Amino acid sequence: xxxxxxxxxxxxxxxxxxxxxxxxxxxxxxxxxxxxxxxxxxxxxxxxxxxxxxxxxxxxxxxxxxxxxxxxxxxxxxxxxxxxxxxxxxxxxxxxxxxxxxxxxxxxxxxxxxxxxxxxxxxxxxxxxxxxxxxxxxxxxxxxxxxxxxxxxxxxxxxxxxxxxxxxxxxxxxxxxxxxxxxxxxxxxxxxxxxxxxxxxxxxxxxxxxxxxxxxxxxxxxxxxxxxxxxxxxxxxxxxxxxxxxxxxxxxxxxxxxxxxxxxxxxxxxxxxxxxxxxxxxxxxxxxxxxxxxxxxxxxxxxxxxxxxxxxxxxxxxxxxxxxxxxxxxxxxxxxxxxxxxxxxxxxxxxxxxxxxxxxxxxxxxxxxxxxxxxxxxxxxxxxxxxxxxxxxxxxxxxxxxxxxxxxxxxxxxxxxxxxxxxxxxxxxxxxxxxxxxxxxxxxxxxxxxxxxxxxxxxxxxxxxxxxxxxxxxxxxxxxxxxxxxxxxxxxxxxxxxxxxxxxxxxxxxxxxxxxxxxxxxxxxxxxxxxxxxxxxxxxxxxxxxxxxxxxxxxxxxxxxxxxxxxxxxxxxxxxxxxxxxxxxxxxxxxxxxxxxxxxxxxxxxxxx
Numbered sequence: 001x002x003x004x005x006x007x008x009x010x011x012x013x014x015x016x017x018x019x020x021x022x023x024x025x026x027x028x029x030x031x032x033x034x035x036x037x038x039x040x041x042x043x044x045x046x047x048x049x050x051x052x053x054x055x056x057x058x059x060x061x062x063x064x065x066x067x068x069x070x071x072x073x074x075x076x077x078x079x080x081x082x083x084x085x086x087x088x089x090x091x092x093x094x095x096x097x098x099x100x101x102x103x104x105x106x107x108x109x110x111x112x113x114x115x116x117x118x119x120x121x122x123x124x125x126x127x128x129x130x131x132x133x134x135x136x137x138x139x140x141x142x143x144x145x146x147x148x149x150x151x152x153x154x155x156x157x158x159x160x161x162x163x164x165x166x167x168x169x170x171x172x173x174x175x176x177x178x179x180x181x182x183x184x185x186x187x188x189x190x191x192x193x194x195x196x197x198x199x200x201x202x203x204x205x206x207x208x209x210x211x212x213x214x215x216x217x218x219x220x221x222x223x224x225x226x227x228x229x230x231x232x233x234x235x236x237x238x239x240x241x242x243x244x245x246x247x248x249x250x251x252x253x254x255x256x257x258x259x260x261x262x263x264x265x266x267x268x269x270x271x272x273x274x275x276x277x278x279x280x281x282x283x284x285x286x287x288x289x290x291x292x293x294x295x296x297x298x299x300x301x302x303x304x305x306x307x308x309x310x311x312x313x314x315x316x317x318x319x320x321x322x323x324x325x326x327x328x329x330x331x332x333x334x335x336x337x338x339x340x341x342x343x344x345x346x347x348x349x350x351x352x353x354x355x356x357x358x359x360x361x362x363x364x365x366x367x368x369x370x371x372x373x374x375x376x377x378x379x380x381x382x383x384x385x386x387x388x389x390x391x392x393x394x395x396x397x398x399x400x401x402x403x404x405x406x407x408x409x410x411x412x413x414x415x416x417x418x419x420x421x422x423x424x425x426x427x428x429x430x431x432x433x434x435x436x437x438x439x440x441x442x443x444x445x446x447x448x449x450x451x452x453x454x455x456x457x458x459x460x461x462x463x464x465x466x467x468x469x470x471x472x473x474x475x476x477x478x479x480x481x482x483x484x485x486x487x488x489x490x491x492x493x494x495x496x497x498x499x500x501x502x503x504x505x506x507x508x509x510x511x512x513x514x515x516x517x518x519x520x521x522x523x524x525x526x527x528x529x530x531x532x533x534x535x536x537x538x539x540x541x542x543x544x545x546x547x548x549x550x551x552x553x554x555x556x557x558x559x560x561x562x563x564x565x566x567x568x569x570x571x572x573x574x575x576x577x578x579x580x581x582x583x584x585x586x587x588x589x590x591x592x593x594x595x596x597x598x599x600x601x602x603x604x605x606x607x608x609x
Contacts, residue, residue, distance in 0.1 A: 003364055004349070004364045004366070005350055005353070005354070005363075005419060007346075007364065007368075008345075008349045008350035008367050008410070008422075009426060011343070011345050011349075011367065011370075012342065012343045012350075012407075012430070015339060015340050015342030016340075016428065016432045019435070020432065021336075022340065022436045022439065023432060023435055023436060023439075026435070026581060027580075028330075029326060029330045034316060034317050034318055035319075035320050035322060035323045036277050036282070036319055037069045037070055037251070037319070037321055037322075038068050038285045038305060038312075038319060039071065039072060039285065039287065040063055040068050040305065041072055041255075041286065041287065041289070043074070044287075044291070044301070045059065045063065045301075048301050052298040056162060060168060061166040061167070062302050064166050066303070066305045067305050067308065067309030068287075069168065069319065070170070070321065071163045071171070073155055073156070073159065073160055073172050073195060073196070074202060075152040075153070075155055075173060076118075076121075076152070076153040076154055076156060077150055077153060078108070079150055081108075081110070086110055086111065086114060087108040087114075087139070089107065089108060089109075090107045090108065090109040092134060092138065100130060100142030102129070102143050103144040104142070104144065105141075105142060106139075106143065107138055109137055109139075110137055111137060112137045115138065116133065117156075118139050119131045119132065122141055125183075126143070126148060126151070128143075129141040129143045130142045150175065150178070152174055152188045154191045155172055155192065157195075164195075170195040171198045171200050172192035172199055173201065173202040174188045174192055175202045176201065176203050176204075176209065185208050185215045186218075189207075189220060189225065190219065190223060193223035197224060197225055198226050198251065198284075199227060199228060200230075203236070204236055204237060205237040205238060206236050206238035206241075206242055209236075209238030213242065216238075220249075221246070225246075225249070226249040227242050228284055229250045229252055230253050230255060230286075231252055231253075231445075231446045232254040232280050232446075233253075233254045234255075240447065243445065244442070245390065245391070247447060248445070249324075250325065251325065252280075252281050252283050252284065252445060252578070253283075254276050254280075254284075254285065254286065255286035255287075261288070261290065261293070264294070266303060267307065269307075270310070271311050271504045272504045274311035274312050274314065274315045275504035278315050278502075278580075279502060279576075279578075279583075280446075281446065281579065285308060287304070287308065289304065325445070329440060330440075331441060332436050332437070332439060332440065334378040337396060337436075337437070338375045338376075338378050338379065339375075340400075340432075340433050341375060341433075343404055343430055343432065343433035344374050344400040344401075344404040344430075344437075345367070345373070345374035346367075346370075346371075346429065347407035347410055347427075347430045348370055348404075349363075349366050349369075350407075350422075351406040351410040351459075352406075354409065354410055355409055355463050374403070377399060377400065378396045381393070394442065394443075397437040397443075398437070398451050401433070402453070402455065402456065404429075404433040405571055406460070407423075407427045407567070408427065408537060408567030408568055409459055409460050410427075411424070411541050411563070411567055412541060412544075412564055412567070415545075416545070417542075423541060424538055427537065427571070431571055432574075434575045435575075437450075438575050438576070438577045443577045443578075450576075454485050454494065454496075460564040461565070462478050464557070464561045464563070465477040465561065467544075469554055500572045500573060502529040502587075527569070529587060531569070531570065531584055531588035532588070533565070533570065534570030534573075534588040534595065535566065535590075536563065536565060536591075537563050537565075537566030537568075537570050538596045539594075539595040539596075540559050540560065540565070541559075541560065542599030542600070542603050543599075544560035544563055546603060546605050546606050549606050549607040549608070566595065574588075
């Protein structure tokens with residue numbers, strides 16, 4: 001028995017014991033983090049009500065009864081009001097004769113109450129436009145629609161009252177526009193806070209991005225606003241900075257794009273919402289309605305919302321207007337990271353010593369050095385300037401997580417059944433460590449994410465490939481792995497992240513029974529979810545040991561590659577904190593148990609030298 005490997009295993013086990021305390025707190029918190037909100041898009045709801053020949057308030061009442069919790073409230077702009085027909089350009093009988101301060105005089109006719117509100121908004125926001133009211137319902141202002149038509153003009157209080165009157169929460173959607181000013185940002189967000197505390201910014205950019213984000217953040221903090229963070233479907237420019245500063249006042253959201261809805265129907269989309277809540281941590285469903293494909297009548301929107309609610313509840317979620325993150329979010333402090341970091345020290349040192357076949361004279365000091373570095377690393381991470389103080393980096397947890405992800409290499413380096421058992425302990429400890437390093441509000445909200453740079457699969461697979469007996473095949477395999485790594489690195493893709501989530505449903509739907517059978521088989525035998533292959537690591541490495549002991553080097557290399565794949569896939573699920581630990585463990589632990597049992601049976605045929 002190598003002393004260095006024994007010390008590395010002891011470090012990993014000690015770190016895992018510390019990890020267990022942190023993970024118990026996280027598991028208890030995850031039981032309360034099961035609230036999901038369903039928000040329907042205002043424009044879609046308004047259009048559906050008209051096409052269904054229903055009063056708007058009646059349609060909203062039906063939405064609430066079918067499970068909706070919120071309706072969005074878009075900020076008014078002159079462009080939006082003109083496009084919607086609420087304002088109409090008009091040539092007055094007696095236009096203003098004096099020259100305007102800027103641009104030209106514009107005349108827009110509309111409802112007197114709306115015109116009065118817009119005149120007040122223009123006076124407060126853009127006084128140089130010299131707004132005035134002509135007659136009973138004509139808004140007059142200086143300037144040009146191309147210049148000011150996209151600027152936010154507040155929210156329609158009467159519409160907000162209709163929404164609230166039907167038991168729905170209001171989600172204001174402030175707009176972004178060119179050259180925002182601090183005072184305009186402050187005014188829009190203050191007005192938004194009157195109607196709702198959940199803010200879903202409209203468009204592809206956060207209001208204030210990028211040179212006025214400080215005003216956005218100050219206003220959101222002052223008004224106690226929560227960011228609706230579309231981290232899954234799309235990123236809005238500036239949203240990461242707002243989420244980083246506003247956490248935990250952030251709710252993870254998703255909204256299907258029109259292209260994303262094409263292959264879906266009501267049933268599939270509803271189950272996909274539940275899948276996103278379970279696998280990706282979505283707690284705010286921003287629902288747009290089916291209008292063309294898979295849509296036969298406007299009122300089917302009610303059944304769609306009802307299906308979403310049923311699918312979420314079937315997964316154990318509670319559909320409610322309060323989808324805020326339960327606080328405090330359990331997170332490892334520096335002491336926890338230092339202690340749990342021993343798992344990374346053990347895994348990385350055992351992997352390096354085994355891969356390089358270091359002598360004990362070098363391997364033992366390496367273990368000690370790794371332990372010291374892991375313990376010190378969390379305390380070395382300090383903000384270097386004001387920017388890092390505002391947006392604290394997360395380098396230490398990410399480095400420790402990457403080191404823990406090297407545990408499959410340590411398992412592959414086993415040379416006998418005893419070292420195989422030590423490899424199992426190292427991988428188990430590494431899984432616990434990964435779960436701890438990626439815990440905390442920034443990780444649960446997907447503001448920070450695990451970064452493996454694809455080294456977490458390249459290094460184990462490349463090390464396994466070094467065991468291929470044929471030199472040409474060995475070089476070809478390693479070259480192919482490095483080439484794939486380079487291509488994926490250039491494209492910024494993480495293949496393991498794509499393999500992590502489970503399927504939205506447990507079986508396929510098709511008119512053809514044969515197609516259904518083939519689809520179900522692909523789901524069972526396919527790579528997703530990665531966690532179901534956790535046991536392949538233990539079984540593959542054990543089989544490799546047995547085959548090598550009996551002189552079957554070629555087959556031993558194949559088994560080792562399978563073990564490397566299983567070891568890598570078995571760790572993937574534990575680096576995704578947006579999914580509850582219980583969900584990950586439900587599939588990975590049974591697989592792990594089966595793999596260990598198969599490995600132990602295989603080792604009965606191990607031939608000792």
